[in-house]
Amino acid sequence: MKIRVLTLFPAMFDALGESIMGRAIKKGVIDFKAVDIRAYSKDKHGKCDDTPYGGGAGMVMTPQPIYDCINAIDPDHEYLRIFTSPVGDRLCDGMARELAQTDKLMILCGHYEGVDRRVIDLCIDREISIGDYVLSGGELAAMCIVDAAARFVDGVLGKSESHETESFSDGLLEYPQYTRPPEFMGLKVPEVLQSGDHKKVDKYRRECSERLTKERRADLWEKLQNEKKLGDKDSGGGV
Numbered sequence: 001m002k003i004r005v006l007t008l009f010p011a012m013f014d015a016l017g018e019s020i021m022g023r024a025i026k027k028g029v030i031d032f033k034a035v036d037i038r039a040y041s042k043d044k045h046g047k048c049d050d051t052p053y054g055g056g057a058g059m060v061m062t063p064q065p066i067y068d069c070i071n072a073i074d075p076d077h078e079y080l081r082i083f084t085s086p087v088g089d090r091l092c093d094g095m096a097r098e099l100a101q102t103d104k105l106m107i108l109c110g111h112y113e114g115v116d117r118r119v120i121d122l123c124i125d126r127e128i129s130i131g132d133y134v135l136s137g138g139e140l141a142a143m144c145i146v147d148a149a150a151r152f153v154d155g156v157l158g159k160s161e162s163h164e165t166e167s168f169s170d171g172l173l174e175y176p177q178y179t180r181p182p183e184f185m186g187l188k189v190p191e192v193l194q195s196g197d198h199k200k201v202d203k204y205r206r207e208c209s210e211r212l213t214k215e216r217r218a219d220l221w222e223k224l225q226n227e228k229k230l231g232d233k234d235s236g237g238g239v
């Protein structure tokens with residue numbers, strides 16, 4: 001998977017060189033580059049922002065450097081072009097899986113007050129938000145999108161890692177995890193997890209997942225129940 005992130009602060013993406021993402025980039029499974037938008041500015045001082053029309057606080061990123069940067073990287077519009085934005089569709093597990101199917105992903109990071117709307121309208125396919133709060137820039141949002149999607153790209157996770165037992169994979173939150181020692185500060189690991197009985201362990205974990213989801217995420221629980229009802233109907237069950 002080829003990923004190009006367009007940003008005024010490429011050094012922020014050095015953080016992706018660590019851990020699972022770092023390994024995937026080194027292996028070549030993910031071809032990642034952070035591209036400096038400023039390099040495309042036609043202003044003699046490399047300026048990429050200006051005051052907003054209509055007044056108001058802060059600065060807005062100008063369209064020319066972004067437009068030229070996007071078209072230099074992707075002249076034939078082969079990339080899925082994303083803009084990180086609080087007004088976009090909310091990133092979720094399903095969206096991350098969907099994005100992982102894309103061969104070429106471009107992510108534009110806004111900064112300051114945002115980006116001149118015209119360049120979004122002209123060039124961008126999809127706007128994605130990582131939640132209902134405002135960040136200072138799209139860089140952290142882009143890292144979340146890249147990391148969440150890359151986990152579903154073949155070869156990114158090692159053999160011992162899996163995305164199929166994680167939270168959201170089956171519509172539920174994950175059960176609590178434990179490792180050695182068997183007792184810590186007086187708190188014991190649940191006995192069933194030490195029993196070696198896989199059926200019992202699976203049942204226990206499933207129950208924990210269901211309880212946790214019901215308690216903490218009524219929205220997810222309800223969605224799952226509705227999907228079950230629909231599934232029963234489709235298979236002609238319950239008649």
Ligand code: SAH
Pocket residue numbers: 083084085086087108109110111112113114115128129130131132133134135136137138139141
């Ligand atoms: N004025 C904008 C916020 C600008 S924040 C507004 O009120 O909606 C600067 C940049 O940070 C944005 O252009 C966007 O690229 C990024 N950003 C901020 N919050 C974000 C979020 N929740 N999800 C994704 N990107 C975000």
